[in-house]
Amino acid sequence: MNHITSRIQDFASAKAQSALLTVLAAGPIPKHVAFIMDGNRRYARSQHKQVAQGHGDGFEALKRILEMCMKLGVRCVSAYAFAIENFKRSPEEVGALMKLAEEKLVEMAQHGELLDQYGIRLNIIGKKDLLPPAVQAAVKKAEDMTRHNNKAILNLCMSYASRDDITSAVEASVRASLHSGRERALTQDDIDAHIMTSVVDSPPVDILVRTSGVKRVSDFLTWQCCEDTQIQFTDCYWPDFGLWDLLPIILDYQQKVWRQKG
Structure with missing residues (x-):
């Protein structure tokens, strides 16, 4: 009976x-x-779990929040999964994270119900050559499996850093200019065209959210965060982030838009 009651409560909560x-x-x-x-990691410690379990719970939170964003009609979601700087962590933690990434990418490719349901194209953004070969293979398979989706975008930023993104965009802009055979000064538009998210047709960032109470952007999408980007910091750990944390952020965005229109 308790199990049935729990299922009914879960159903009612989902409907609400x-x-x-x-x-x-x-x-x-x-x-x-x-x-x-x-x-x-701090969530895992607070729950007396292994760090790897905390990262696993974080992936489940991403799926939960991604579906909420899709129901809202958000066209593009980007998530900072692994920074280039994170390779400096202990070999044990980096190894566990890479193993988790491989498992979840394979899972997405084989059982991509959420991605297919909402027509989400998966892009892995970052220096893929720094990832272990097994993860690179899982990345290619997961990306290829969603190439036919064209309604929404999920950018999973792995082995990513904004400074590297901008540097690569400048280098690509220079190569394109040299290839054209015309000498001219590079413009902001040149760099913007080669920035990693632009290459995969992502719009500028409207809202940037960081969980856990830390108030910095940690070299994430700094070029893409234009002057109108709303930056939000919330105290809860990422695995705990849910609807009641997302709600005030969306309402704040809507109020800003309405004020600008008024």
């Missing part, structure tokens, strides 16, 4: 959340929301 998201979706909705998924 879906109804709330439908109401929110009637207002202005950001095209691109980016998340710095911070706090997995």
Whole structure:
């Protein structure tokens, strides 16, 4: 009986959340929301779990939040999964993270119900050559499996850093200019055209969210965060991030849009 009651409560809660998201979706909705998924390790310690379990719970939170964003009508979601700087962590933690990434990417490719349901194209953004060969193979398979999707975008930023992104964009712009055979000064538009998210047709970032109470952007999408980007910091750890944390962020965005229109 307790199990049945729990299922009924879960169903009622899911229906209520879906109804709330439908109401929110009637207002202005950001095209691109980016998340710095911070706090997995501290969450694990607070729950007396292994660090790897904390990262696993963080992946489940990403799936949960991604579906909420899709129900709202957000076109693009970017998530900071692994920074180039993270390679400096202990070999044990880096190894566990790479193993988790491989497992979850394979899972996405084989059982991509969420991605297919909402027509989400998966892009892995970053220096893929720094990833272990097994992860690179899983990346290619997962990306290829969603290439036919064209309704929404998920940018999973792995082995990523904004400074590297901007440097690579400048280098690509110079090569393109030299190839054209015309001498001219590089412009902001040249660099913007070669920035990693632009290459995969992602719009500018409307909202950047960082969890865990840390108030810095940690070299994430700094070029893409234009002057209108709304930056939000929240105290909860990423695995705990849910609808009631996302709700005030979306409402704040909507109020800003309405004020600008007024």
